[in-house]
Amino acid sequence: MHLYLADRSSVTAAQELIAAFGDDAGFEAAARADKSRDLGNHVNFCRWRQIERLIVVMSVGRAVGTVH
Template sequence: MYLPLYVEPQDVAEAKTLMDTFGPKAGIEAAERAVQSRNVGNHLHYCRWRQIERLIIMLSVQTTLGTIH
């Protein structure tokens, strides 16, 4: 799995909104929005929605990812 390379505060807020609205299907919704953006030629929004999809996956996992200091 690819982890987000960068996340802006608005992306975290969008991920939380999707998780609250769509529950366990929030990642699917973000993926669908990414595909819609790609289909209209908006590569910037495509990349953003893919990052949000990955962020939702990270926030949904019940384990620690990465190193613990």
């Protein structure tokens, strides 16, 4: 899984969604992405999709990818 984070605000948003929605945080991020897409806002659509992916990575209890 490739993950791109433009800045720290994505991590903050992911943490806030996890705190507010628990196991459903990924679904909430996906819903926000879908809403942005429906409004024609491709920038926020991409941002929320990346946050959705980040939530998945954060929820895994082990390292993901190459560990040095």
